[in-house]
Amino acid sequence: xxxxxxxxxxxxxxxxxxxDFITMGSAMLNGETMTDAFVKIxxxxxxxxxxxxxxxxxxxxxxxxxxxxxxxxxxVPVLLMDIKGDLSxxxxxxxxxxxxxxxxxxxxxxxxxxxxxxxLLSLSEEKGARLRATVSExxxxxxxxxxxxxxxxxxxxxxxxxxxxxxxxxxLDLNDxxxxxxxxxxEGKEEIEKEYGRISSASTGAILxxxxxLEHQGGDLFFGERSFDPQDFLRIDERGMGFINVLRLTDIxxxxxLFSTFMLCLLAEIYxxxxxxxxxxxxxxxxxIEEAHLIFSNASKALLDQIEAIVKLIRSKGxxxxxxxxxxxxxxxxxxxxxxxxxxxxxxxxxxxxxxxxKLSAENYPISEYYKTDEILTxxxxxxxxxxxxxxxxxxxxxxxxxxRAPMSRMDILELHEINSLVEQSKLVxxxxxxIDRESAYELLNEKIAYAEKQEAIEKAKQEREAAEKASxxxxxxxxxxxxxxxxxxxxxxxxxxxxxxxxxxxGKMIK
Numbered sequence: 001x002x003x004x005x006x007x008x009x010x011x012x013x014x015x016x017x018x019x020d021f022i023t024m025g026s027a028m029l030n031g032e033t034m035t036d037a038f039v040k041i042x043x044x045x046x047x048x049x050x051x052x053x054x055x056x057x058x059x060x061x062x063x064x065x066x067x068x069x070x071x072x073x074x075x076v077p078v079l080l081m082d083i084k085g086d087l088s089x090x091x092x093x094x095x096x097x098x099x100x101x102x103x104x105x106x107x108x109x110x111x112x113x114x115x116x117x118x119x120l121l122s123l124s125e126e127k128g129a130r131l132r133a134t135v136s137e138x139x140x141x142x143x144x145x146x147x148x149x150x151x152x153x154x155x156x157x158x159x160x161x162x163x164x165x166x167x168x169x170x171x172l173d174l175n176d177x178x179x180x181x182x183x184x185x186x187e188g189k190e191e192i193e194k195e196y197g198r199i200s201s202a203s204t205g206a207i208l209x210x211x212x213x214l215e216h217q218g219g220d221l222f223f224g225e226r227s228f229d230p231q232d233f234l235r236i237d238e239r240g241m242g243f244i245n246v247l248r249l250t251d252i253x254x255x256x257x258l259f260s261t262f263m264l265c266l267l268a269e270i271y272x273x274x275x276x277x278x279x280x281x282x283x284x285x286x287x288x289i290e291e292a293h294l295i296f297s298n299a300s301k302a303l304l305d306q307i308e309a310i311v312k313l314i315r316s317k318g319x320x321x322x323x324x325x326x327x328x329x330x331x332x333x334x335x336x337x338x339x340x341x342x343x344x345x346x347x348x349x350x351x352x353x354x355x356x357x358x359k360l361s362a363e364n365y366p367i368s369e370y371y372k373t374d375e376i377l378t379x380x381x382x383x384x385x386x387x388x389x390x391x392x393x394x395x396x397x398x399x400x401x402x403x404x405r406a407p408m409s410r411m412d413i414l415e416l417h418e419i420n421s422l423v424e425q426s427k428l429v430x431x432x433x434x435x436i437d438r439e440s441a442y443e444l445l446n447e448k449i450a451y452a453e454k455q456e457a458i459e460k461a462k463q464e465r466e467a468a469e470k471a472s473x474x475x476x477x478x479x480x481x482x483x484x485x486x487x488x489x490x491x492x493x494x495x496x497x498x499x500x501x502x503x504x505x506x507x508g509k510m511i512k
Contacts, residue, residue: 004029007370011037014398015391019044020281022070024343024387025404026107029370031379033403035108041341043074045390047283047320049311049338053328053361054345059383060324061086063343064288065407067322068244072116076282077234077242081263083291085250089410091118091422100406103383107403114408117237119245120422123262124221126248127419129428131228133265135171136161138223142268145303146261147210153203159196160184169441173224174215176441181208187449217255222262225436230270232428233285256294263295264303267310270319277318284318292323293330308334328361336364340390346380368399376401 011027011034020043027037054060061084068078068090080087093113094100104111120128135143140161144154160180164171171177184192185201192199211219235243249259270285277284289295295307311321323331323339327347331339342364349355362373365388376386383404389397414422423429 004034008034008037010370010398011039011400015040015389015400019392020074022046022067022074023109023405024066025402026109027400028384028403029401033106035106038108039387039389039400039402041389042392043071043076043282044280044392045340045394046071046076046286047280047315047318048340048390048394049315049320050322050341050343051328051331051336051339052288052322052324052343052345053326053330054385055326055348057382058345058380059385059404060345061290062383062407062411063345063385063404064290064322064324065090065409065411066405067286068288069114069116069408071283071286072242072244073114074282075236075240075242077236077245077285079233079245079285079287080247081249081288081290082246083249083259083294085248086413087290088118088120088246088248088414088419089412090116090244090246090407091414092410092418094407094409094411103403103406107405109405111406112408116409117235117239117241117243118422119235119243119426119428120419121245121247121428123247123249123258124218124251126251127423128246128248129228129426129432130221131247131262131266132222132224132432133227133269134225135173135177135223136164137227137269138265142264142306145306146257146264147207147214148303149207149210152200153207156184156199156203157207159192159199163192163196164441169444170438172438172440173442174211174220178208178211179442179445181211183445183449187452188445214257214261217258219258219261222258225438226432226434228432230266230273232431256297260295260303263289264306264310267307267314267321271310271314271317274317274319276316278316280318283320286320286322288322288324290324292325296330296332296335304332304334308332308338311335311338327357328364329357340394342386342388344377344386346382346384347377349378366396366399371399371401373399 007027007029015021015038021040022043024039024041027034027039052060052063064080065087068080071078080090082088093115096111096113100111121131122128123131140154140158144157149157161171163169163184164180169176169180171180181204184199185204189199233243233245237243267287274284296304314321322341323335325331328336328342328344344361344365347354347358347361349358358377359374362377365373365386367373371386373386380386380401383406385402385404387397387400387402391397
């Protein structure tokens, strides 16, 4: 049986020993907290992504809060997906309470409260700076994967994007996209088919139905202008602290299509616009995706492949992604294998299926001579977790059951007046909450259709006028002929040459 001293040396030598780091708490052995056996995560490895998992009520959100606060303190901006609505309290200082003080004494860390710079963001009608993207920025490939289109349908979408590019028709919102789909098989059918080939009305109808589904989940709020610039996530305040950007998503829990659409668009935009960073002392941005199963549970294979590719590549841009979910099995193996930091809170075994899931979860962690992983997973208390990370050299650290430190900010939601105050002070709200409705494909195509209809009406009126004139001319000629045919019989007799000569002869005789 290893001694406490051996365990202490095992932990302290296996975790961060130099450079900048985040202290998560102190390691535990046989339920006892080892004071000063600090579990320290190197700051430079936090772009290697991570997982925070555990049953409801075991402390996942507080772990997320701890990491966010410490990253902000180190000058690293953070983006939090707040689906449950319990993360906004990071904008206010915490409160010293006896149980928190006692916990920190066991850990060997002093407890302090602190305020952090916070920006509230929104995808919908929630208060905060609105995040939007245009359909054109999203692109036909990404949009096809989100809508789960067939190859034929994806090809049609690409053709229509090309047509709009060639004819300077901006695709800004879903109305623009719906309009070009309708136009391609109605008024513009001949024009588009002549230049780009035949487009099936059955396929455009299927695409339209998928767009309407996305629209009903709130996509009409997300697509449009002004587009959000990912560089605005990277702000640092005057104290050198990174902004904690809290994206309030409490009203889209039942709209996973919108959530996954936003996430994929955001990650793709960040990857496309952020420069390569290579190895650095700290990440440029860390993103925490709460309730990550919403992305993966209904995703198509094409969509999963896209997410996997982005997760693999985006760390070179200095961006770390942390998935927060109830069970590690919620995250596909291909993505799970890319996660350097794993924080596993307690799992509960109520059924045989639960016990199997716990055994599978235990296999995601390094083998330890100090723990039986599958057993300790069910015995961890609130605010305790198994941690496995990467050290400065990228080598997995020893597995450590850890008593976690408490957040420095409020462990509760903000009051309405506090939310209003943040929104009123926000520079981003002033920048992004003005709705811009400039002329785009919808208006331009309607103008084109109206012009074509007007020209058609003018041509039709011209043809009708010409037809009327011809008819009038024929009627006039007919009347002349008719008058000749119905001449008075007496007039006809008197106008005869023979009768005229006879009358002239009689008049001559009378004169003589």
